[in-house]
Amino acid sequence: MQSTPNYLWQPEDILGQGATANVYRARNKMTGELVAVKVFNNVSYLRPYEVQMREFDMLRKLNHKNIVRLFAVEECGSSKQKVLVMEYCSSGSLLTVLEEPENAFGLSEPEFLIVLQSVVAGMNHLRENGVVHRDIKPGNIMRLMGEEGQSIYKLTDFGAARELDDDEKFVSVYGTEEYLHPDMYERAVLKKPQQKAYGVTVDLWSIGVTFYHAATGSLPFLPFGGPRRNKEMMHKITTEKPRGAIAGVQRKENGSIEWMYELPITCRLSAGLKSQLVAILPNILEVDQQKCWGFDQFFAETSDILHRIVFYVFSLQQASMHTIYIHSYNTTAIFLDAVFKQTRIAPQHQLYFQDGHLCVLEQSLPAQQFCHTSEQNPLVLVSTEMEAAIGVIYRDPALDFPKFIPSIDTVADCSTAKNVLSAGHQTLRITQSLLRCRELLLKGAYWMIEYLKAACERKHEVSLLLAEMKALALYGNVASPELKDESDLKSNLQTISGLLSSSSQSMAEKQSELGSLRADWLQHQQEVHEDRSFQRIENCLEKMQQIYKQFRKSRMQPRLPYNDEQIHKLDKVNLGTLAKKVLSVFQDECVQKYRTALAAHSIRMRTMWEISNDLKLLSSSIAACRLDLEECHGCLENVLARLPDRLQRVPVPQAPAGLCQTPKDVVLGMQQLLHEIKAVARDLQQNNSIIERLDAVPPTPGM
CATH class of the missing domain: 1.20.1270.420 (Substrate Binding Domain Of Dnak; Chain:A; Domain 2)
Structure with missing residues (x-):
């Protein structure tokens, strides 16, 4: 049993393990409250003292619902090792969620929107305090359940974080290689000498990879054999990515790279949300830091998504469901045009039914006054022109069922x-x-x-x-x-x-x-x-x-x-x-x-x-x-x-x-x-x- 003056834990209650520290589930000795304690190892103490203290200082100044809270800094027994006592997130991390079989093709749309909102809000708080995280990844985004049963995601692990203004640069390298900006990857993973300095936008690259991973269940850049086995090709894919591409995959050894500009068909997000996400990803998955969006534009574009309301529309002749994301103040004319972009049914040919009645939408009516819709009770769109049936578009799941090898492994x-x-x-x-x-x-x-x-x-x-x-x-x-x-x-x-x-x-x-x-x-x-x-x-x-x-x-x-x-x-x-x-x-x-x-x-x-x-x-x-x-x-x-x-x-x-x-x-x-x-x-x-x-x-x- 390990302990500090106010908390105790057992070695088998480990929650996570990193290069410089382990995280355990612990309890308050007086109240029994569950907490997470981060115990640093000997490697951590080889770092300069100011680097060791950086995480303590960062967590003390941060206070936001989407950032894991710091309760105390205590010393462990006779070793006097520093221990961070933090908020315990009982549902693991976003990586834990993505590793569940039901999420192998990405999160559901409601859950993805919660991740989007949580990460954007947490990152906004970091930027307001001049902090760059430098290790954004699903494993550092913790999850707990709110009182009403909804997920809440929180940023954690500020061991690599440091204070940095938008126009400042840094040269030290931290992070997890699959989520690293290519310039940092070249130096940290390939060990190639370079004199490049890095700005705050390197966090945007990591966020882009994380969002793609959450939306699809897989990493956006995949060399044949995997990123850990084919590091040179991994770097080649990320640095040679064409403008507008959001993913690149090498399917054969020494084969060409297949570039993707849209999210895959297996992704569980609707076309309405996909189109908005695809407008963001290429601009933060940008190698050239001069061409990459800044955080101000990133926050503006993501907040625009999060402040929209959604309407479910079922096109009767086309036999297809659509989600329409518009602002509450947008009028019927904007709504009809958004429907046109997804269905190609011109506004003058759109008729709507709900609950068996014809819905007459006046042109000046704001969206907030529209009737409530859901997947089970959408607006039913009828075109006054003949439309061909499209139906549900999906990939044949038979292609995704693997076969077992004969031997026992x-x-x-x-x-x-x-x-x-x-x-x-x-x-x-x-x-x-x-x-x-x-x-x-x-x-x-x-x-x-x-x-x-x-x-x-x-x-x-x-x-x-x-x-x-x-x-x-x-x-x-x-x-x-x-x-x-x-x-x-x-x-x-x-x-x-x-x-x-x-x-x-x-x-x-x-x-x-x-x-x-x-x-x-x-x-x-x-x-x-x-x-x-x-x-x-x-x-x-x-x-x-x-x-x-x-x-x-x-x-x-x-x-x-x-x-x-x-x-x-x-x-x-x-x-x-x-x-x-x-x-x-x-x-x-x-x-x-x-x-x-x-x-x-x-x-x-x-x-x-x-x-x-x-x-x-x-x-x-x-x-x-x-x-x-x-x-x-x-x-x-x-x-x-x-x-x-x-x-x-x-x-x-x-x-x-x-x-x-x-x-x-x-x-x-x-x-x-x-x-x-x-x-x-x-x-x-x-x-x-x-x-x-x-x-x-x-x-x-x-x-």
């Missing part, structure tokens, strides 16, 4: 098991995305079906009202045979009657088609509800996780006892069998059902667009009828003006069933008719404006 087997489990988690995520896409396709289609049904019913109501008008007007004409306008009025009403009769029949047909669509929708809805592919893959992953845990224990043994070796062999077989089952469920069930759903959706959308186009024609026909009715207004007013004087002398024929029977009723009926015609005209104008927004170009093949 506990270290290699553990590594392979981890990669198998990582690929399984990626498969599960893709499965979830495909299933969510199917759900949203059905949700959006249902809203469209109901919307078109409502439009059909409103047109049918108009048809009935106009038919009543025709019957009443004809009665008035019969009651006044001497009027000059009778023949024109009768002719117009007969034309309107024909159009309305045709429209009524068309509406009945469209309602029947929509009924068939709804029946088809119900069938697919039931299939999605009964789909258990996600649960089956999840169950396999739980079993794979248990095997991986056992392999981690076995890795610590140089040679397994005979019985343990036989169990290890069986576990390898079982893990391979589970991996095959995961792929089988994914490829033979999940993907096939998704493709079937996508094909059915294309047919469904084509039918709805045909109905929408028919509504366009109907809208035009009724608009023409409305113009004719306006011409009839004058005629009917003349009838009403003259009819009262003639009613006693005009014989009234036997009225059709349901119509008025007396001359007085005719007058009252026609007066009511005028009011109804005016109301119809207003309704038609409103309906036309709505239906015209649903108008689309004729369907194209494949949609």
Whole structure:
């Protein structure tokens, strides 16, 4: 048991080990509070005294929620070694998080944003105090859980830190080689003499590598064989990186370097966040310190991301989800343009639905007043032009499942098991995305079906009202045979009657088609509800996780006892069998059902667009009828003006069933008719404006 006057710890409770010190989990002797103690070794005391004291001084002056707090500096027992007593971060480091199999392809978007916010805030505090860290890496970013269950990340290990203003330089070299600026790498790792001085921007390079690692799960610059085995090529990749590139990989020995300008498809971040991150990374992963951003611009650009709000938009025809990052004060026009950049659907062709209702976004409306969205309840985007289905874009997870070597090698087997489990988690995520896409396709289609049904019913109501008008007007004409306008009025009403009769029949047909669509929708809805592919893959992953845990224990043994070796062999077989089952469920069930759903959706959308186009024609026909009715207004007013004087002398024929029977009723009926015609005209104008927004170009093949 080791101790200081107020804290004690055991050697086996080690949290981390470095070149100059070890970090242990310790307890306060009085309160039992958990803390972390950093105990320096003999190598540390070989450094100049001012260098030894630098970390103490740095931590004393720093005070921020995203920097590990210093509680005390005490001496350890009789050795009088200095011990830093610091805040204990129970969830390890960012590196610990990235080494978990589920994060092998990078962090989830919410978690990455927390890392981004934490590092930016912590670094901003360092710069405000004129401090350069010089060893930024995932292992020096600690994690703990907040009271509400959210992650909090904190910068730690200030052994290499020193005070430095923006315009100052330093010549000493510190840091971890994979995260070192190339100029520092050349001197510290390759041991090449140079007279270069380094500025504060070397921290930006390390931050860029760290952000890339957190976003993708891998380092951005990878020579064949790895950075530790091929140091010369590592330096070549980083120094020869083209402007704008954010990663470079050498896939074959002595092979060429493959440059990347975008984050990989396996990255879990959305396209909306990727585009903003890719705009930052090339400017901080810059070899030339003169061309590299300064911290002021870095803070401005990253803060711009962090101060945006996100909206989830599902493009119904394209069958794709999008995240739109905009500022709360941005208006609808900015939002529509941001959607256009991701979907290529022009703003004038964008319609939005949420919770089954059409969302009318006024151009001047600020984003903070938009309705709340989530991945489960996004805005559903419908284009008034025909769009081809894109669907969920993903890399086939079968490419990421490794195979075990035949022989027993506990270290290699553990590594392979981890990669198998990582690929399984990626498969599960893709499965979830495909299933969510199917759900949203059905949700959006249902809203469209109901919307078109409502439009059909409103047109049918108009048809009935106009038919009543025709019957009443004809009665008035019969009651006044001497009027000059009778023949024109009768002719117009007969034309309107024909159009309305045709429209009524068309509406009945469209309602029947929509009924068939709804029946088809119900069938697919039931299939999605009964789909258990996600649960089956999840169950396999739980079993794979248990095997991986056992392999981690076995890795610590140089040679397994005979019985343990036989169990290890069986576990390898079982893990391979589970991996095959995961792929089988994914490829033979999940993907096939998704493709079937996508094909059915294309047919469904084509039918709805045909109905929408028919509504366009109907809208035009009724608009023409409305113009004719306006011409009839004058005629009917003349009838009403003259009819009262003639009613006693005009014989009234036997009225059709349901119509008025007396001359007085005719007058009252026609007066009511005028009011109804005016109301119809207003309704038609409103309906036309709505239906015209649903108008689309004729369907194209494949949609």
